[in-house]
Amino acid sequence: MTTSTPAEFLRDPLDAAPTTRPVRRVLHVFHSLGVGGAEAWLVAMLEWIRENGRTLPVDLRVDVCITGGERTVLDERVETLGSRIYYLRYDRAHLYSFTKAFRRLLACGRYDAIHDHGDYGAGVHLLLGSGQLPRARVVHIHNPAATFGPSLLKRLGRAVGRAGLTRFATTVAGTSLRILHEYSFAPSADISQRRMALHCGFDLTPFAYDAERARAELRKEFGWSDETKILLFVGRLESHFNQKNPRFALAVARACIQRDSRVRAIFVGSGDEARREIQAELEAEHLDEAIRLPGLRFDVPRMMLAAELLLFPSIAEGLGMVAVEAQAAGLRVLASDSTPRECVVVPELVEFLSLGASPSEWADRALKIMTSSPPSRATARAAVYDSSFSVENSIRALLDEYDFGTTSPP
Numbered sequence: 586m587t588t589s590t591p592a593e594f595l596r597d598p599l600d601a602a603p604t605t606r607p608v609r610r611v612l613h614v615f616h617s618l619g620v621g622g623a624e625a626w627l628v629a630m631l632e633w634i635r636e637n638g639r640t641l642p643v644d645l646r647v648d649v650c651i652t653g654g655e656r657t658v659l660d661e662r663v664e665t666l667g668s669r670i671y672y673l674r675y676d677r678a679h680l681y682s683f684t685k686a687f688r689r690l691l692a693c694g695r696y697d698a699i700h701d702h703g704d705y706g707a708g709v710h711l712l713l714g715s716g717q718l719p720r721a722r723v724v725h726i727h728n729p730a731a732t733f734g735p736s737l738l739k740r741l742g743r744a745v746g747r748a749g750l751t752r753f754a755t756t757v758a759g760t761s762l763r764i765l766h767e768y769s770f771a772p773s774a775d776i777s778q779r780r781m782a783l784h785c786g787f788d789l790t791p792f793a794y795d796a797e798r799a800r801a802e803l804r805k806e807f808g809w810s811d812e813t814k815i816l817l818f819v820g821r822l823e824s825h826f827n828q829k830n831p832r833f834a835l836a837v838a839r840a841c842i843q844r845d846s847r848v849r850a851i852f853v854g855s856g857d858e859a860r861r862e863i864q865a866e867l868e869a870e871h872l873d874e875a876i877r878l879p880g881l882r883f884d885v886p887r888m889m890l891a892a893e894l895l896l897f898p899s900i901a902e903g904l905g906m907v908a909v910e911a912q913a914a915g916l917r918v919l920a921s922d923s924t925p926r927e928c929v930v931v932p933e934l935v936e937f938l939s940l941g942a943s944p945s946e947w948a949d950r951a952l953k954i955m956t957s958s959p960p961s962r963a964t965a966r967a968a969v970y971d972s973s974f975s976v977e978n979s980i981r982a983l984l985d986e987y988d989f990g991t992t993s994p995p
């Protein structure tokens with residue numbers, strides 16, 4: 586169900602349905618439902634709950650508040666999975682209307698927990714909702730501090746948000762412990778607020794696809810021979826910060842192709858303008874057949890099963906979920922040393938290299954890795970399944986945090 590105005594804040598139609606378990610209502614807050622790690626986690630959670638929710642000790646009901654105010658990629662899927670979405674635009678021009686609608690939503694929703702993915706912005710949301718907040722208030726930090734804008738207004742907004750986080754959040758969770766230290770919210774036994782790493786989880790089912798079949802399918806799709814060695818890059822091709830570092834990855838791919846004619850590269854990710862620019866450059870260099878830019882794809886697990894190496898030269902990461910997903914596929918990873926080591930589940934699959942090294946040095950390391958023998962895919966997938974990154978384990982960790990918050994007054 587899609588709603589956008591306070592008059593449309595409805596009671597859950599499932600309220601009348603009989604249940605032997607206590608109902609737990611949670612409001613997740615996102616700017617938008619694009620194809621990011623946290624948003625993909627939400628979809629994976631909803632899918633898991635639909636199929637396996639009866640195994641949980643509570644009947645979990647999930648609503649979503651979108652502060653960007655607009656529909657994007659995953660909204661329809663989230664609605665199909667049974668969640669209500671509320672579109673409440675949050676910016677300076679709509680601050681009054683957002684506050685009024687947000688407080689009304691909190692009052693009518695009777696939530697047991699709010700889980701806000703807005704980093705420092707979440708602290709402002711909590712301030713605006715003060716007096717109507719549920720007892721469990723989880724703020725999830727995903728984005729590295731290096732991506733923040735330097736303007737005075739943005740710094741002021743972060744200061745207000747930090748005050749809100751400190752005052753109102755019962756749990757401040759980070760995608761990694763390192764990002765909590767970056768935000769100066771490191772875990773401490775001297776405070777009542779819980780601070781911890783809370784990893785996004787994902788469904789491992791797609792990673793059980795037949796790898797040999799995936800290899801044949803992908804090479805056929807792009808018109809490449811069976812002997813082709815595929816480098817894979819997954820990330821936005823453009824952003825205000827150049828966080829995923831695609832231009833550096835392109836330089837590495839070029840160097841690999843020069844050294845080994847069997848190497849090909851696929852760059853998966855959004856960013857139409859950057860893709861057009863890069864495509865024109867590749868055509869001028871006669872590399873447009875060797876380096877492909879297919880845009881946004883929803884079969885990344887299959888592509889990971891078909892590739893030889895994931896290039897992950899990010900400038901900054903909250904964790905690096907793509908690297909974890911690669912390990913679930915048994916795919917080797919060459920990551921920048923700015924990537925938190927907490928992303929490593931299968932040590933034999935992941936190597937780190939400084940961004941101070943040249944693209945040529947990265948290419949040398951990449952080619953060396955591609956000639957080594959990886960561990961069993963089944964073994965790698967099982968290791969990720971048993972880790973905090975599996976969707977089931979992440980859901981159970983979330984329930985612990987929601988219950989933790991009920992001991993603290995709003």
